[in-house]
Amino acid sequence: MKLYSLSVLYKSEPKAVLLKAAYDVSSFSFFQRSSVQEFMTFTSELIVERSAKGSRASVKEQEYLCHVYVRNDSLAGVVIADSEYPSRVAFTLLEKVLDEFSEQVDRIDWPVGTPATIQYTALDGHLSRYQNPREADPMSKVQAELDETKIILHNTMESLLERGEKLDDLVSKSEVLGTQSKAFYKTARKQNSCCAIM
């Protein structure tokens, strides 16, 4: 049961702007960590770009679940978790973080912010605390007010894309991903990674 990343973004047109992010890549093997982190940024931005304002969605990609909440004011949050992590708690976390963020950071700064310029430091603490959902959110057993049927479920990242768009293309064009990450993506796509020697 793990949380891997927690990000706050602004849904600009046409691209999403990353405002702040926290990561926990400790469970990945050492030499994969920087690539994994880059991929999580890439994924978070892509998901926000392809999600409508005022929507909540969960996107499944392999063994990961990406939960996204885009508010009507274009402020958005993405949590990347594993499939054990209860989605209800993930959405509670997103709501809480976006509320807090909008109180602490002026609206004017959102469209042009970057992780370096944005003054919001609570994200790492939230990510760490919410690793254990029952400790972070003891009331999670109680039915949330959130109507779960309004959450859109996507079974793959592909379903977010436009007709004819390929994830491979988006990866190779991405500015967020370094050469090593792109190489990593290529090899992982080619082989069934559980049996790979190379």
Added chain:
Amino acid sequence: MDDPCCFQYTVLKEKQRDEIGLIPCPEARYNRSPIVLVENKLGVESWCVKFLLPYVHNKLLLYRTRKQRLNKDELIDVTCTLLLLNPDFTTAWNVRKELILSGTLNPVKDLHLGKLALTKFPKSPETWIHRRWVLQQLIQEASLSSFVTKGNLGIVPAERTQRIIQEEMEVCGEAAGRYPSNYNAWSHRIWVLQHLAKLDIKILLDELSSTKQWASMHISDHSGFHYRQFLLKSLISQTAVDSSVLEQNSLRSKPKDEEATDSVEEPRVNLTHLLEKEVEFCTDLIDSYPGHETLWCHRRHVFYLQHRLSGRFPHSLTHLSPADCPGGTLNDLHLIPTSPQESQAMEVDGLNESSKQGYSQETKRLKRTPASDSLGLEMEHRFIDQVLSTCRNAEQARYANAYRRWLVTLSQ
């Protein structure tokens, strides 16, 4: 041509290395070493693997077919390199077996090497298999002192054995964390408890409590919960053994017999309480995390154990014969601890979910069960009702209904 020497030199200090990994790097840059060492993590750039692996592989095969001599250091180096690139290469492990048997290689080195390989290949079957062979070698070496009698505690594992057991628990735990439902890691863990710890009750209890937190954070890890089922079953069988040993000894008391004079005062195991706590634990998880089948499977197992236990108390201290065991689920329960020379065959596969064949034997006994057991059934039905009335998760409802149907067949 890349000489694996540079690789060996770094790996030779492998005791300090705690992780290996592959760095995706399609092209060599600047004619420098493909080995990257950061904070005791050993990385190999991927471009060199296609040169290195065939080179060392070939070298070993030439040795094996007697076309090329290699001295023992070279053999150790070559097999080490090979196994860190592909730990399922059995021949390399076998060469190392020969080196160990001839006294050239310290078996503990293979435990280190295996541990390192498992950081990248946490499932590797050959690594686990070789590991068990090495452990058996180590235990045989020290066979006279593997177990000692310790005052009131009866027979307990010696300190050295305890340390080995602890280390194995850690290695298994790490590997289990690196790959979901890592059957090979958990099976190894069970094997260690059976063959090295001889199902010592204190160790079983420790394992039950120390893996609880892990299980609660890996709620769909079927192998992790299967491990808890194994611990509980073993505690039941081992408690039965001790009770029957006590009974037998009190009937023919020999003054010199330590077991007769010292009552076996190892931790008193309240099995009913343990099982109840496990059910509580399971309930808590099912309520917190709706829609995870593993938790419902676990519940079936625990309920079934409670069920069997209440059928046995207080008079049936007779041993569990295979005829009593539905679907071969009890193959792993040893009434007498196995000796190290016995086969290292994995008996874990005997642990199946309560299969349908078992019910016919069980139903006869069910008709004789005391009233407390139908109370247990009632409580379970109430639990199911409560879940169904409050849950909103479609899968949770499905599992709850399936559980109800299972309970119903149990009592028919």
